[in-house]
Amino acid sequence: MKTPFKLPSAARVRRFAADNVVVLIFLSVTAIAVPSSNLSASYIIQDLLTRYGRNAFLVFSLLLPIMAGMGINFGMVLGAMAGEIGLIFAVDQGIAGVQGLLYAVLVGAPIAVLLGWIAGQVLNRARGREMVTGYILGFFMDGVYQFVVLYLMGAIIPITSKAITLSRGYGIRNTLGLDSVRQSLDKLLKLELGPFDLPMATYLVIALLALFIVWFRRTKLGQDMRAIGQDQTVSHSAGIPVERTRILAIVISTLLAMVGQIIFLQNMGNMATYNAHRQTGFFAAAAILVGGASVAKATIPNVLVGVGLLHLMYIVVPPAGARLFGSAQIGEYFRDAMSYAVIALALALHAWRKRANAESARAGLRGAASGAVQPAKTEGGAE
């Protein structure tokens, strides 16, 4: 009963290419860079394995807001900040090991919920431009974070350890050593497979998160989110509390970003107190888009493919740049330029398609009911 093997038609190839142009561009650049980087396969694989553990969780935190039609949650950096505050307390109180990480999560959780709730409220007032608003919200909260960590900690918020306080007596130092919790999750269950070290406990946590997301999609709340992602007006008339559900999507995303940032930092082993979160949203967004996700649709495979591809490029491009142009700096600029361009391109392609669809729909509408008045703009969506 097998269908006879058929060569893919030119149209189908073109369609596939158009759907995956971001991935394809990225793949070809990386394919060129891998051999010219002169890195050994085992080095690249080991580095990729480490980076999966370090980054995948953070990227997963973007899934729910995309599902709820809110685009890429650049406001996830709020969660990252909450995680960092948790780690500051864990280090200050000398809670070490996995318990230190758990403690950081527990401290970060209420902060992340609060920040996520604020972000959700703000984004509900910025319908149609959630992404740029979330991005700026990250900047705004960066100021608040700096105020809390640089001025209040040690002054109003009790910090006991002098080792992490600035010499003026308040404020946390620019670099926070995370020796007490360094790689404690990665080392919890280490599997040596041939020449490779696999941080199984970290992978387990990531796998549990993936399962959670699979399960969550089937719950009532998950279904609501998907419905809202399809059409807010219809969902509202179907009795789904649109605003509340959107807020919940952001709260959960912020919580996950908080945990993700803690996992990320425990692997790094130290923390740039005031900068560690600034690139978080950018990396996560680039990863999920490189994985073939769009602003409106993202899946677990998108995350897994994207983390692998993005980080493969981050590993191989600087040495390739050094060999091809005699400057690793060029490679570093190149990978940043690529990541920014990928985000721009993916967002643009999505907007483009959406507009094309809307226009063809409108053309159809116009044909059916000629002279129909332009439908009123939805609340606050005009740009």
Added chain:
Amino acid sequence: MSGKEVAGAKAPRRIALRRVVALALVAAVYLGAGAWALISGKSHTILVDNKPVGGLEAFRLLEVSIGRQEPLELGRGERDKFAVQGQRHRVKIDLMNGTDPVEATIALPYDAKMVLLSLPKLVAGVEPAWEPFETGQDAPAPVADELPEELFGAAIDLAPPEAGAD
């Protein structure tokens, strides 16, 4: 907006009850996990000390281990340290003279950052064998503090940077 009201007002009592139970469960897990992390995760430094103290002789050579950590070898008058987590620890001392290793359990107070554990006292059964150890300064000498990089950096800087030095 309207969603909250709908959920709140029309929810039957059974769901309200379930919500309370769920909240209580979350709170219990949160507090339990917090307590576990705080107690068992608290790190202490134990200095193991093989010096004569209070009329007790130091040992010529010994091997000491705490919990499952790698044993350390101490000669006469030597001192080393273990980084541990939690407050109760099993200390094992092998005097390397053919006798059975001495085992003892010590319990530290929660807020002791660093304690000095005298091994001669421990072997002789003096209680407590440890004493708090104050370094006087728990921080390394403060290096020049760097302040965070500015968010918009050059974009809104008033003072010109150092002229294009290479």
Added chain:
Amino acid sequence: MNKLKTAVADFGWPRIIIFFFVVALFVAAPLVGVRVDGALSDVLSRFGQNGILVLALVPMVQAGAGLNFGLPVGIIAGLLGGTLSMQFGLSGWAGFLGAVGISLPFAVLFGWAYGLLLNKVKGEEMTIAMYVGFSMVTFFAILWLLLPYSSPNMVWGYSGTGLRTTITLDGYWTKILNDFLAIRIGRFFVFPTGLLAFFAAATGTMWLFLRSKTGTAMTAVGSNPDFARAGGVSSDRMRLVSVVVSTVFGAVGILVYQQSYGFIQLYQAPLYMAFPAVAAILLGGASVNKASMVNVLVGTFLFQAILTMTPNVINSVLQTDMSEVIRIVISNGMIIYALTRKTKVSK
């Protein structure tokens, strides 16, 4: 009373609070030993220094293409003009005007391509603009290293290739506008006549442009696209024009900024330059789809006053440098406020 209320609601509480904050800073300055005339002089020169970059945002807002977070596209064109002019050995007025002249074709070209892209993504311009700007800046960071610049004043000394991160304009056109006909009053106050005259000329040009046939058509497209279409105005074309004009003003704006600053900053420096400009115009009362010359002037002045005064005054009051925090919170708070305001239904 009601009128006052609507006026206040229209202007927005955040702006009123910030306005009084600035007034308070000026009142408090002499009390804590900060010289008001010196501070005012600083504010004026920074006002002229940053003004054109803020001005560059107006056309796109008017044409309904939103806040131009992709301003770095224009800035890059300006940087190309500046560095090429130096490379050709031009200095003084020839250097500055040469830089402007060289940057214009680049700005038009970049603006045109950037505008074509933005036309394809109506409704999502802002986020995409931001990332287009980011990728442009990082892409040009590669070019600064690779392009065959050779003037010894600009390239790294040891390798002889690749532009430095900061290039001094000393000996070229440092403060050429600032010092032109500058009036010094007392020890601390300098009125940067040339700079402000240039800014005034740029503002006047923009004002005239917006009242020209093209300018009114552009505004019509922004405020009511369907009506404009009915009137036979091509929305895409007008938006394209607005993006090109915005990019050209961005290019000129960065050149004015740098002559006042005294340095050309390359590589990552332009990455976030759009944000303070956006914050300034919003602070001046602009919204996401409406901006005027008054918004530019008031906003730039207020914003630069905050940037200049907070470090001085707050530091003397609190004995600590909180100005960075205040600056981040105010500028981004302003942007969020504007993005979350319900846009009025256009008639």
